[in-house]
Each structure stands twice: as structure tokens, then as C-alpha cells.
Amino acid sequence: MACIDxxxxxxxxxxxxxxxxxxxxxxxxxxxxxxxLLQGTLDMLILKSLVAGAQHGYGVAKWIQExxxxxxxxxxxxxxxxxxxxxxxxxxxxxxxVSDSNRKARFYRLTRSGRAQLxxxxxxxxxxxxxxxxxxxxxxxxxxx
Amino acid sequence: MNLxxxxxxxxxxxxxxxxxxxxxxRNELKDEIEFHLESSAKDQLRSGLxxxxxxxxxKERFGDVSAVVRECDQVFGSGLMxxxxxxxxITVALVAAVGWLGWYVMGLQEKFADTNLVAATGYSIRSTxxxxxxxVIGEDGRPVSSAxxxxxxxxxPPNGYRQQSYMTTTGKDGTFEIRDVYSxxxxxxxxxxxxxxxxxxxxxxxxxxxxGLTISKFHSPVxxxxxxxxxxxxxxxxxxxx
Numbered sequence: 001m002a003c004i005d006x007x008x009x010x011x012x013x014x015x016x017x018x019x020x021x022x023x024x025x026x027x028x029x030x031x032x033x034x035x036x037l038l039q040g041t042l043d044m045l046i047l048k049s050l051v052a053g054a055q056h057g058y059g060v061a062k063w064i065q066e067x068x069x070x071x072x073x074x075x076x077x078x079x080x081x082x083x084x085x086x087x088x089x090x091x092x093x094x095x096x097x098v099s100d101s102n103r104k105a106r107f108y109r110l111t112r113s114g115r116a117q118l119x120x121x122x123x124x125x126x127x128x129x130x131x132x133x134x135x136x137x138x139x140x141x142x143x144x145x
Numbered sequence: 146m147n148l149x150x151x152x153x154x155x156x157x158x159x160x161x162x163x164x165x166x167x168x169x170x171r172n173e174l175k176d177e178i179e180f181h182l183e184s185s186a187k188d189q190l191r192s193g194l195x196x197x198x199x200x201x202x203x204k205e206r207f208g209d210v211s212a213v214v215r216e217c218d219q220v221f222g223s224g225l226m227x228x229x230x231x232x233x234x235i236t237v238a239l240v241a242a243v244g245w246l247g248w249y250v251m252g253l254q255e256k257f258a259d260t261n262l263v264a265a266t267g268y269s270i271r272s273t274x275x276x277x278x279x280x281v282i283g284e285d286g287r288p289v290s291s292a293x294x295x296x297x298x299x300x301x302p303p304n305g306y307r308q309q310s311y312m313t314t315t316g317k318d319g320t321f322e323i324r325d326v327y328s329x330x331x332x333x334x335x336x337x338x339x340x341x342x343x344x345x346x347x348x349x350x351x352x353x354x355x356x357g358l359t360i361s362k363f364h365s366p367v368x369x370x371x372x373x374x375x376x377x378x379x380x381x382x383x384x385x386x387x
Contacts, residue, residue, distance in 0.1 A: 058181040062188075076185070077208035080177065081216035088220060090150030096173075101187070105180045106173065 042074070042082050044125060047091065047110060047118035054107040056099060057083060083108055091117050158228040170221045174214060182207055277323040281315045281339045288319025292341035298326045300333040315339070 049055060049063040060083070061076045086092045091114030099105040110118070182203045189199035207213075277296055281289045296311045315321045326335075 058184040075208035076206050077213035084220040
């Protein structure tokens, strides 16, 4: 695979500029309804993806994609600002290493503070799910009385 | 943010200049993105897409590279910018402190220099606090205003002799005052003359004038000097402390 020129004209995402390959992706997407990632949950998913061990950015994206059976739509590029921000918070550390494909890659590792943060976020998420569940399972007729 | 992360950030900032840090971070990010796109394109290639399509899909999935770089720059900058701003504030505070210190020291020097200024008498101003005061009275016994008063002060500091003249005018009540004319710690002699409308009066130690004006109530200095030993011969009108 030739080196990809990432400094070239950036793609603007979906819309009139979508290429043939993009259309191909869209076709695939039609077959499976994907859920947009709920705001604020990306950090939790990234932290969770690193519980098993250090991982590079693409590995994180791939893990989320495979774990959710490609159900979640994540713009992979958005992982990097999140990873850097979390590193700044001290939840992650990073170091350069060599990937499986024998290429230089930056590996992110969860810190103790990151594990604590994950715990907090999971707890908050469970509470949210529980609250939404209660709303959805409530009897509207009873509520009116 | 925990303390360790903040310390590491500070260490990064201290170890390399902000611009170098930013450039390094940008290059590392580019490497990261490049690796991501390559890996993603390889996976797409394995799934049966052509090379071009693989690259295109990888880019599609990744999103706007420049936006990602911009966002990461902001994350990076927000960290080091904190230290940069702090650095700037400390620098400004230091410059202000040095400026203030310089101003203060100059003030002190001026003050110190003031105390060492030499008065017209040749003494330092600090030690020259003998004042001359007196009244000028006309023949009719009334105070004479606006009379010109000339005082000649002679003094004998150790191993020397000084003579200085002073001039002033009398006030409405006929009084005059000349401040800081000699050091009361040394022997001295004062001669005073007053001139008004052609009338002239000379006085030594309160002598009566020969004609016209009279200089009266000619006061001795505020501070009385200590008695001096080994006085030099001088005029009989010389004032010495009692």
C-alpha cells in the first residue's frame, strides 16, 4: 500500500462530494441501521477499549467497530482529539511503539486515574439507562391519574 | 487533570520552546493519522475494494483531517498555552518588579545624594541648618518692607575658610529670613546689609546702622553651636556660639 497523502485536500464528509467509495459505504449502511454515538459516551468507549491493554488510535476505532458489530457510527478522526484530551487529563499515557504491521505507531495506555474515570462514567451511564428505562416502561395512563 | 499530568506538561513546556513543542506535536499527530489511514485502507483492501477505493473509504471513515488536526492543536495548545500565559505573566511581573526596584533605588540614591549635597556654604545641606532672621526698621521706628537684605556669612570649617553671600527682601512686617546659611557647628561671622530707597544700613551682630535703616532683632541661629577650641583670629564681630 502506497503511503497515503494525508496533507492533501481534506474530504468534507457526506454530501455532494461523496465519492464512489462513499456511495458504497452508504449502501452498506442502509442494510444496517447505525446509531449515532450519544454525546459524551466516546470517552467512555475509548477508556473501555484500553482496559485490555495499550492500543493505538486505529486499534481503538477497530475495537469499537468490531465490538458493536459496526452498529455505532464514529467518525474515526474524532478519536484523536478525544485521546489527546484524555491524555491531558491524565487518564491515558502514550508512547511510540511498533504496530503489528511493523510500523511506528503511538500506543495509548490507561492510567489509574483513567480506570477511576471509566468507573465513574460507567456508573453515570447505567444510571442514565436506568432512568430512561423507567420512563419508557412507565404506564402513561397511571401517570395521568 | 491530575498533578502528574500537569507536571509533565510543565516539563514539556520547560524542556522545549512552545513553537518547537507545537511543531513536534503536529508532526507526531500527522504520523498518527497517516498510520491510521494506512491501516484502515489496508483493511478495506482486504475486504475486496480497489486501492483507490480503499484509500477513499479510509478517508471517508476518518473524516476531515484538517479539522482533526485543528482540534488536536487546540487540545495541545490549551495545555501549553496555560504555561505560556503563566510564563508571560511572570515575565511581565518580573520586568515590573525590576523597574520598580530600579526606580526605588534611584529614589534612594537621590535621597542619599540630597543628604550629601553641599550647600552654598560648602557644608552639606543636612548639617547646614543655621538660619538668619531679622527685622529692618526705618528711622521712624516702623518696619521697612521690600528692603533688600544682603547677608555675608563667613565660616571656618576645619582647615579652611568659606565665605558666601545671600540676598533676600523683607516682608511687609519688615522681617527677613535666610535659611540654612551655615553650619552652627563651626565658627562663623555674619554681616548683614539692608538697602531701601537709597538708604543703606550695615550691621554686624546687631550693630546700629550709621544712617537710614536699622537692622534690629538680628537673631542668632536656631541651633547654638558648641564652643570651639583653637579659634583663629578673626574680626571682633564674628559670631561664635556661647
